Amino acid sequence: MRLYPLFADLSGLPVLVVGGGSVAKRKAAALRDAGAEVTIGAPRFEPDLAAWIREGHVRAFHGEFEPAWLEGMWLVVAATDDHPLNARVAGCAKERRIFANVVDDAALSRFHVPAVVDRSPLVVAVSTAGAAPALARRIREVLERVLDHALGPLLALAQRHRRRIVRRHGDTAARRDFYDWLYDGPVFSLLRQAKPAQAEQVLLDALECNGSVHKEGSVALVGAGPGHPGLLTLQALRLLQQADVVLYDQLVSHEVLAMARRDAECIDVGKRCGGRHVAQEHTHRLMLAHAREGRRVVRLKGGDPFVFGRGGEEMAFLRSHGVACEVVPGITAAVACAAFAGIPLTHRDHAQSICLLTAHGKDATDTLGDQVLGNPRQTLAIYMGVEKLDELAARLIAHARDAETPCAIIENGTLPQQRVIAGTLATLPALARRHAVKTPALLVIGEVAAFAREHAWFGELVDEAATGVPPRRLVQREVA
Known part of the structure; x- marks a missing residue:
């Protein structure tokens, strides 16, 4: 280790930044955020720095660098594009035993400014020693993707009650177990749910009890998105990497499932039209059993848990049995698949509203009337409709939709094997059969x-207008 890691408390201490450009502004801003009394020195200052000087946020030396500027300083940052000047600043600082950093010059620097992940009071610094x-x-x-933003409030809470924690758990091992419980248990979960008062009360109750803290299980209903791993949310990724058990649908892609913690128990509870079927009641029992064993359970669902995902039923079941539950939305298929097919679901010239429908379930589309099905300026996005294309097309035409209304079937949306079958309301059923859509x-459905x-x-x-022409393969771009 060539560098000695050090977090410096600069509150109220004078520091100097030499330079008046954008880099100097960035360095001065970071030092101000750390509570330092910042002085900047340069012949000219960029507009924001000049405003800071006028408003008294920083002090200033106007003109060319002079060694006298260093008097009384604790740190100095050379942030000019003049290498000889930067070297001179570093040399003068060394003579006075003042730590100096020269931007983009590791050899001249006595301290390095790391890349920082800020979850105050947690701060993670990353350095490559230049x-x-x-x-x-x-x-x-x-x-940034891995560290939950609720870590800051969690550490602040632990800091606020540190003396009580030490008094209650004098033994080092017991104290370590308590901090593990803080991270793994309901306190952290409540902070993620923006319930700081409840989280603090749970912590205080745990400090009052005589026995060891009980590790409670929890369930997170997590949306896996449409399958593309780059479309998974940060919170979904964090929970997958913390999960003890993952109960996943068959529509969850292998790439998304691979992001789960390596030693997590992964259980397939998927349902699919015409395929194997796991009863919803069995899924309920699995969630409850694992949670009661103190495990962190992720119920991983394709798309979004609350859009044709039965997440509402699962949450109600868990709540009725006293199991802590949170919901992490996912990008639902209608939004993601349409985007990957180049289809805007709304467009000010063609569609002012969207209707999300499922062709399966209680009554399916039977309860929808002319106002929805016959509105030419509304986009219909229909889930699980492949097996009912003839019925859907006939019903929409009967409700005054033009037979020439543009339509698209997006098969395996966002996945490498995605196909888009483009046609009209009249031709789409035959096209789907011809191309064996699954x-x-x-x-x-709609002008968009x-x-x-x-x-x-x-x-x-696959475009019906290009009959006889082989389907064209478009360039695939990875979505980060």
């Missing part, structure tokens, strides 16, 4: 569906 600062930034981006597939012919950017496009 070897590759750009890679330190990329590593910081990884940590589930999972989303049906989009015509955009797939021009703007589809991912996967394969």
